[in-house]
Amino acid sequence: MLKNNGLFDDKLSDKIGLKQLNGAEEGENEMVRNKGINMSTIKQENRASILKILKTNGAASRKDIADIIELTPAAVTIIVNEMIQEGIIKEVGQLEEKDKRAGRRKMLLNIEYSYKHVIGINIESDKVSIGIANLNGQIIHHHVMQLDKTIAPTQFLKKIASTCMKILWKQNIVRENVIGVGVGIVGRVDLVSGSSKHAYGLWREEVEVKRTLEHALSIPVVIDNNVRALALAEMEYASEGNLDNMLFVKCGPGIGSAMIINREIYYGTHSMAGEIGHMVMDDDGPICKCGQRGCLEALASQEAMIKRLLNDFSKENMPILYALTRGCRESISFANMELAYESGETMLQSIIDEATAYLARGIVNVIRVYDPKKVILYGEIFKWPLFHARVLYRLRQIISDDILHELIVISSLESESDCIGGIALAIRTYFYKIGGMNTHDLIKKINL
Secondary structure (H helix, E strand, O other): OOOOOOOOOHHHHHHHHHHHHHHHHHHHHHHHHHHHHHHHHHHHHHHHHHHHHHHHHOOEEHHHHHHHHOOOHHHHHHHHHHHHHHOOEEEEEEEEOOOOOOOOEEEEEEEOOOOOEEEEEEEOOOEEEEEEEEOOOOEEEEEEEEOOOOOOHHHHHHHHHHHHHHHHHHOOOOHHHEEEEEEEEOOEEEOOOOEEEEEOOOEOOOEOHHHHHHHHHOOOEEEEEHHHHHHHHHHHHHOOOOOOEEEEEEEOOOEEEEEEEOOEEEOOOOOOOOOHHHOEOOOOOOEOOOOOEOEHHHHHOHHHHHHHHHHHOOOOOOHHHHHHOOOOHHHOOHHHHHHHHHOOOHHHHHHHHHHHHHHHHHHHHHHHHHOOOEEEEEOHHHHOHHHHHHHHHHHHOOOOHHHHHHHEEEOOOOHHHOOHHHHHHHHHHHHHOOOOOOOHHHHHHHHO
16 A cells, blocks of 8 residues: 655545556456356357257257256256247257156257348359358259449449348348358458458459448358358258268369368468369460469360360361351350260360360379368269260379279259358358357447
């Protein structure tokens, strides 16, 4: 304690004492606030654990859940009852316990997947796919809009937001019943700011996708690379069994891949892991959208093949395909390309064989480094029997057939509904990771 030895007057001493007291009170208040934050975090983590158990194992009783997450049955009951009141979990029936007293039954619980909705958006170089889904990833409505490169990126994002609101209105879904929006977009993404750093084929400047859409929709938005989002959807909804280690390869207008390790997307130090499309395969190859020369995407993507095909398409260069299409470029399809290939169209054979050889080599390079349990091939072009067969043929030249048989799988995701990537991203971020907590507070922050 400070003594009043003449250097301090009583009033000054009182002020110092008050400041010390206030400091103590502030310290106690800070402890209370921190305790509140910690308790809130623990509650959220426990709710998230319960949802994960129900998602993974299906219906379970309160006691089953308590045994798995190592909480007391009473504690689990309190949390579960709160989630039932909120409409997140529901009781689905009773099951008789085999090892208990005769007639004793336990009440089973499961997730109420219709509790809320999410919006999934996929933005690529040729189109935008928008979907509304329940919390089980079931798409209620799907809409495709063409990319408009004549307007500024921010204006186009606002146009996407407007389309989302129209869809919600038509489906009679109020904004408050949408917990989040997931956006998959081509190119590099800043996961912290939610910005598109360089969307190949869309725009070269940095675009604040998350910020723009959140302000336009007043709904929380999470953004990631489109292939990573689709890989997440593959793991959650399409693949059989516990597929916790896979390489996901998408071939369409471009080529991309994503790596899943222990059921989590692997990003790498600079969030560049899985950029298979921009591995340089030929130093003297064509210029890629990214600015490099000879990238896999510039040599083996669907867009690259079509570009070569149309450049060489003529009666002299491709007489068989020319006859099948009557010289009309718009009539070229996978079906008549396959027929021309099998009929000995030399130049067409060269284009397809070179593209599939490059693609197979690129996939094998990643397999050698990563050694995944499965390689999932996604894209409409892999459902074309000729292309699929040629890729497998090239792979067999490098990898033994017994390994290849179990390793390579065609994705069962519908490529027409690639908004499923954004849907999976939104559900994981705004439902499972936060334990189904209300995102209303996040929306309030957006509107500030």
